[in-house]
Amino acid sequence: MARPQIEKVVIAGGGTAGWITAAALRKLLPAHLDITLIESEQIGTVGVGEATIPQIRRLNAILGLDEDAFVRDTRASFKLGIEFSDWGHIGERYLHTFGDPGINLSSLQFHHYWLRARAEGSAASLWDYSLHHRVAYANKFGRMERVGNTPMTGLAYAFHFDATLYAACLRRHAEAAGVRRVEGRITGTDLNGETGFIEAVQLENGERVAGELFIDCSGFRGLLIEGALGVGYRDWSHWLPCNRALAVPSEQTEPLLPYTRAMAREAGWQWRIPLQHRTGNGHVFCDAFMDETRAADLLLANLDGRPLADPKPLRFTTGRRERFWAKNCVSIGLSSGFLEPLESTSIHLIQSNVSRLVELFPTRDFEAANIEEYNRRVGHEYELIRDFLILHYHRTDRDDSEFWRYCATMDVPDSLKAKMALFEGGGHLFKDPEDLFRESSWVQVMVGQGLMPKGYHAMADRLSSEQLARFLSDVQAIIAKAEAQLPGHTDFLRSHCKADLQ
Numbered sequence: 001m002a003r004p005q006i007e008k009v010v011i012a013g014g015g016t017a018g019w020i021t022a023a024a025l026r027k028l029l030p031a032h033l034d035i036t037l038i039e040s041e042q043i044g045t046v047g048v049g050e051a052t053i054p055q056i057r058r059l060n061a062i063l064g065l066d067e068d069a070f071v072r073d074t075r076a077s078f079k080l081g082i083e084f085s086d087w088g089h090i091g092e093r094y095l096h097t098f099g100d101p102g103i104n105l106s107s108l109q110f111h112h113y114w115l116r117a118r119a120e121g122s123a124a125s126l127w128d129y130s131l132h133h134r135v136a137y138a139n140k141f142g143r144m145e146r147v148g149n150t151p152m153t154g155l156a157y158a159f160h161f162d163a164t165l166y167a168a169c170l171r172r173h174a175e176a177a178g179v180r181r182v183e184g185r186i187t188g189t190d191l192n193g194e195t196g197f198i199e200a201v202q203l204e205n206g207e208r209v210a211g212e213l214f215i216d217c218s219g220f221r222g223l224l225i226e227g228a229l230g231v232g233y234r235d236w237s238h239w240l241p242c243n244r245a246l247a248v249p250s251e252q253t254e255p256l257l258p259y260t261r262a263m264a265r266e267a268g269w270q271w272r273i274p275l276q277h278r279t280g281n282g283h284v285f286c287d288a289f290m291d292e293t294r295a296a297d298l299l300l301a302n303l304d305g306r307p308l309a310d311p312k313p314l315r316f317t318t319g320r321r322e323r324f325w326a327k328n329c330v331s332i333g334l335s336s337g338f339l340e341p342l343e344s345t346s347i348h349l350i351q352s353n354v355s356r357l358v359e360l361f362p363t364r365d366f367e368a369a370n371i372e373e374y375n376r377r378v379g380h381e382y383e384l385i386r387d388f389l390i391l392h393y394h395r396t397d398r399d400d401s402e403f404w405r406y407c408a409t410m411d412v413p414d415s416l417k418a419k420m421a422l423f424e425g426g427g428h429l430f431k432d433p434e435d436l437f438r439e440s441s442w443v444q445v446m447v448g449q450g451l452m453p454k455g456y457h458a459m460a461d462r463l464s465s466e467q468l469a470r471f472l473s474d475v476q477a478i479i480a481k482a483e484a485q486l487p488g489h490t491d492f493l494r495s496h497c498k499a500d501l502q
């Protein structure tokens with residue numbers, strides 16, 4: 001018997017989450033599926049979210065966005081990683097790059113060879129073997145899938161972009177493909193008296209928009225998932241205490257760096273995101289340790305260009321919905337939870353949740369197993385990212401402020417404790433299939449924060465000292481040669497995807 005297919009999807013909210021969801025569902029699901037998106041210009045969007053990670057390239061490719069046109073339209077720049085300064089130790093910095101340092105040899109991760117050389121006193125810093133590090137600090141960029149005919153992979157990259165222009169770009173795309181947009185403020189929901197399923201949303205002008213599957217993209221409000229269905233929220237602020245941000249654009253300054261900067265401050269950190277037409281800045285902090293006036297002063301005192309607006313305040317509670325999918329409602333974007341922007345993971349979570357929804361797309365029977373599996377997988381990915389973020393705060397030598405003393409001594413999740421212990425013992429790391437971050441990301445952040453393994457894998461001893469030294473110097477030579485061939489970041493933008501700033 002044919003299963004009762006869903007015919008009408010209603011998306012509540014048109015920020016980055018709403019328009020990514022609309023554009024992706026339109027592209028991936030059958031054309032007869034009716035997709036309506038409701039948004040309110042009066043309410044607007046959160047208006048931040050400018051730094052991304054390489055997975056966004058996959059989304060853009062699925063949607064059929066031409067990359068150069070997308071960079072031009074969103075006034076974007078390229079991003080090879082995030083520079084963390086003053087995190088593990090004041091005065092120190094490291095780059096969490098999107099690439100793997102070195103080259104894996106005989107299926108053993110590179111960092112084990114590096115750890116052995118370090119133990120023998122013959123290794124440079126881990127980042128001296130990183131192509132991304134070298135290219136980023138040379139302010140260069142180019143598209144490079146592989147490094148010549150070597151086993152080294154090329155440059156993995158993402159973008160810094162204007163989030164409002166990105167949502168507008170997705171909107172054009174989705175509307176052209178047949179998504180119906182309704183302007184209006186949602187003021188209520190009609191629930192089925194027996195099942196509690198959402199039947200329709202009511203708009204301020206009296207219109208009623210009915211559907212079968214509802215996707216809540218209404219931002220922090222969680223209008224449907226929380227407002228109508230009351231699923232509850234799991235608060236993680238005891239592990240990730242920052243709960244406020246001030247965001248301010250400033251005049252663009254040269255050179256245009258191909259990486260984000262995350263500068264630790266006394267009760268949080270400050271971001272710097274270079275775009276073609278301006279620099280995005282923000283100060284993320286915890287209001288239990290710093291008031292807003294001090295946070296604004298610190299932010300404005302540390303801009304490298306003239307501010308273009310007053311700082312915009314934002315409040316959030318780090319955590320997740322108890323259930324991301326309940327009855328016939330799936331929450332995507334900020335309505336599903338929030339992990340602070342330290343590793344630019346929110347837009348990725350939107351796209352990964354949309355792809356899980358597509359994989360487990362229900363029928364009108366709303367199979368319990370699909371919902372269960374979706375909630376399990378999304379919850380697990382949230383927890384893995386949460387642990388990765390906590391690592392940045394917890395593994396620190398800083399004790400110069402109450403905030404950092406709290407972070408350094410707080411009890412952390414057992415899952416993170418186990419990961420840190422495994423790495424500290426013998427440099428071991430194993431990727432969980434749901435983990436967004438590869439082993440090399442964990443290695444860079446653990447080492448960057450000052451967590452140095454006591455040992456390394458025995459396989460690294462299969463090389464003689466001479467072979468090891470040659471291997472490491474070959475890696476450095478390959479990197480130097482590859483970097484020398486690349487153009488400057490600004491030159492690349494100018495010749496391929498310069499934004500029209502008129």
Ligand SMILES: Cc1cc2nc3c(=O)[nH]c(=O)nc-3n(C[C@H](O)[C@H](O)[C@H](O)COP(=O)(O)OP(=O)(O)OC[C@H]3O[C@@H](n4cnc5c(N)ncnc54)[C@H](O)[C@@H]3O)c2cc1C
Nearest residue numbers: 013014015016017045046049051186219333334341346347
């Ligand atoms: C300080 C900060 C920094 C961030 N930095 C990054 C970053 O660098 N990288 C990254 O990936 N992410 C970042 N994020 C997260 C990112 O901003 C969001 O994930 C992204 O913008 C998606 O937001 P959203 O679409 O879920 O919500 P919103 O942008 O809030 O959109 C909600 C939509 O719902 C609509 N709506 C709400 N209520 C109603 C109603 N009653 N009726 C009709 N419509 C309604 C609104 O009009 C809007 O269209 C950051 C977030 C914060 C707070």
